[in-house]
Amino acid sequence: MTSTTIATANAEAGRVRLRINRTHLAAIVLLVPAVVLFGVFVVLPILQALRFSFYDWNGYGSPSKFVGIENYIKVVSQRHFGTALRNTTFIALVSLLVQLPLALWLALSLYRNTWFTAFLRTVFFLPYMLAEIAAGLMWNFMYDGNYGLAHSLADAIGVEPKFVLADPAWVMPAIAVVLVWKYFGFHMMIYIAALQGIPNDMVEAARLDGAKPWQIVRHIKIPLIRSALAVTAFFAITGSLQLFDLIVPLTNGGPNNASLTIVGFLYQFGVTRMRIGFGSAVSIVLFAICVVVSIIYQRAARIVEK
Amino acid sequence: MSATTTEKRQVPVSIGELAGILFVAAFVLLPIYVTVVGGFKTIGELRTNPFGLPGSWSLSNFASIIGGGQFPVMLGNSLIVSTVTVALTVLLSSMAAFAMVHIRFFGRTHLAALFTVGLLFPVATAILPVFLTLRDINLLNSLWGVILPQVAFGLAFAILLFRSFFAELPKELIEAALMDRCGYLGIYWFIVMPLSLPIIATVGVFTFITSWNSYLLPLVTLSSESQYTWPLGMQQFQGAYSTDWPKLLALLTLTLAPAIGFFLLAQRYIIAGLTGGAVKG
Numbered sequence: 001m002t003s004t005t006i007a008t009a010n011a012e013a014g015r016v017r018l019r020i021n022r023t024h025l026a027a028i029v030l031l032v033p034a035v036v037l038f039g040v041f042v043v044l045p046i047l048q049a050l051r052f053s054f055y056d057w058n059g060y061g062s063p064s065k066f067v068g069i070e071n072y073i074k075v076v077s078q079r080h081f082g083t084a085l086r087n088t089t090f091i092a093l094v095s096l097l098v099q100l101p102l103a104l105w106l107a108l109s110l111y112r113n114t115w116f117t118a119f120l121r122t123v124f125f126l127p128y129m130l131a132e133i134a135a136g137l138m139w140n141f142m143y144d145g146n147y148g149l150a151h152s153l154a155d156a157i158g159v160e161p162k163f164v165l166a167d168p169a170w171v172m173p174a175i176a177v178v179l180v181w182k183y184f185g186f187h188m189m190i191y192i193a194a195l196q197g198i199p200n201d202m203v204e205a206a207r208l209d210g211a212k213p214w215q216i217v218r219h220i221k222i223p224l225i226r227s228a229l230a231v232t233a234f235f236a237i238t239g240s241l242q243l244f245d246l247i248v249p250l251t252n253g254g255p256n257n258a259s260l261t262i263v264g265f266l267y268q269f270g271v272t273r274m275r276i277g278f279g280s281a282v283s284i285v286l287f288a289i290c291v292v293v294s295i296i297y298q299r300a301a302r303i304v305e306k
Numbered sequence: 307m308s309a310t311t312t313e314k315r316q317v318p319v320s321i322g323e324l325a326g327i328l329f330v331a332a333f334v335l336l337p338i339y340v341t342v343v344g345g346f347k348t349i350g351e352l353r354t355n356p357f358g359l360p361g362s363w364s365l366s367n368f369a370s371i372i373g374g375g376q377f378p379v380m381l382g383n384s385l386i387v388s389t390v391t392v393a394l395t396v397l398l399s400s401m402a403a404f405a406m407v408h409i410r411f412f413g414r415t416h417l418a419a420l421f422t423v424g425l426l427f428p429v430a431t432a433i434l435p436v437f438l439t440l441r442d443i444n445l446l447n448s449l450w451g452v453i454l455p456q457v458a459f460g461l462a463f464a465i466l467l468f469r470s471f472f473a474e475l476p477k478e479l480i481e482a483a484l485m486d487r488c489g490y491l492g493i494y495w496f497i498v499m500p501l502s503l504p505i506i507a508t509v510g511v512f513t514f515i516t517s518w519n520s521y522l523l524p525l526v527t528l529s530s531e532s533q534y535t536w537p538l539g540m541q542q543f544q545g546a547y548s549t550d551w552p553k554l555l556a557l558l559t560l561t562l563a564p565a566i567g568f569f570l571l572a573q574r575y576i577i578a579g580l581t582g583g584a585v586k587g
Contacts, residue, residue, distance in 0.1 A: 048432075
């Protein structure tokens with residue numbers, strides 16, 4: 001009798017232990033593939049970039065020539081890096097100050113569901129679906145002074161066609177137009193989703209209280225979608241920080257590196273020349289900017305939530 | 307969403323607003339329209355008449371692209387890369403998210419935080435070490451060399467979407483299955499995944515678009531034309547035939563068509579993804 005109790009107890013204990021082990025085993029099986037891949041291709045490379053940034057290295061053998069912060073000094077004192085920073089800032093400002101207001105205005109006009117608004121929303125979202133390379137090539141044609149829109153416009157008003165993409169003064173505004181064209185629909189969709197989540201009776205109540213349409217927008221709709229506003233601002237800034245694909249088919253960073261972005265600079269002066277140390281230093285600078293932006297975003301988001 | 311009568315009674319768009327909206331619509335559609343008609347024109351016609359309809363709808367530009375050796379290959383490469391990327395991303399991220407949400411283990415909140423941090427960093431920040439890693443494990447110039455980093459960089463966003471979906475699933479469901487001695491792996495595969503089709507579709511669609519359009523990673527990884535993906539092919543084509551606009555526009559039209567078709571089919575899941583993946587059923 002006693003022995004059977006012990007045996008049962010042992011069996012119970014064994015089962016409990018087995019259960020725990022099996023649970024852990026399951027967790028390991030489920031997590032390992034993602035963790036390994038993430039570790040090998042995301043976490044480790046970022047740590048390696050930090051290490052390489054202190055070496056002068058062409059990628060062959062192992063990095064042995066430690067140069068301290070020399071790469072960073074070279075990056076910061078490179079004239080084109082200044083251009084790249086300025087261009088990236090310009091793109092971020094256009095995204096925030098032109099693209100987002102445009103997207104918000106359209107979202108406020110189009111968030112109700114009718115066939116017409118649904119159709120227009122689809123139209124506005126289309127450019128987001130296209131590959132950056134394809135979008136850039138299409139606009140390269142539009143801007144071509146010999147053939148495209150630029151040609152026809154110049155013809156119509158009887159002046160020599162302007163090649164905006166070849167003009168250092170005009171190239172960034174021209175690229176900004178393409179950027180707005182490509183991405184405003186994405187931000188608009190986020191706003192529309194948020195606006196559709198506003199309870200209708202709130203708007204209705206305000207209307208019955210005699211609030212004017214713009215007052216409803218200002219005091220009800222915008223405050224209620226503030227987290228969507230924060231998210232799109234974050235996307236706009238991080239998107240600007242990594243802008244590269246769209247510029248390659250338009251100017252490839254030219255003329256004379258006038259349209260380089262941070263990633264363009266990294267590609268041009270780090271990757272194509274296999275200057276691992278220098279390029280890694282650029283990566284780390286970009287990484288640091290990303291960190292600062294996300295910290296600011298989290299602070300701001302916390303304030304917004306309150 | 308029901309268009310109730312109260313919504314219809316609200317102030318309609320003013321004339322000025324409508325004009326503005328139509329202007330933006332024209333701005334969006336003009337390059338697309340010009341591209342599509344341009345592919346049918348000759349170079350001379352394009353120069354004199356870029357915006358009108360073509361005199362004759364000549365298909366020769368399209369035929370030479372579809373028939374010409376390199377583009378079908380690039381299309382195939384892009385399809386392989388995108389499909390495998392989607393499959394792996396969905397599988398790995400849903401597995402990890404399920405474990406993080408439903409299994410208690412040491413450090414799970416830290417792990418979740420680590421992946422969330424991954425959201426913030428573009429592939430560009432790590433491109434040189436990724437290149438060296440791929441070189442060391444002999445994956446340069448192979449499609450796997452594009453797929454694996456793409457999956458790795460897509461995991462953060464996918465795990466976030468899956469986690470918020472899995473957290474909404476009723477706990478009783480999992481507990482009941484555990485009572486029935488169904489292991490976690492079985493619960494994941496036979497109970498949770500079949501319930502998660504909407505979020506799988508959303509993650510899949512977004513991963514597909516990102517992978518299909520991606521440029522920097524294939525550019526750095528792939529060096530021989532036989533391995534090129536579609537965007538690399540387009541860009542290379544511009545370099546080689548920069549003056550042959552009609553052919554390039556035809557190529558762009560062939561790029562546009564599937565993207566538009568895909569969007570119309572997947573619209574629901576794309577919009578779900580934009581609202582944070584909070585779709586049910």
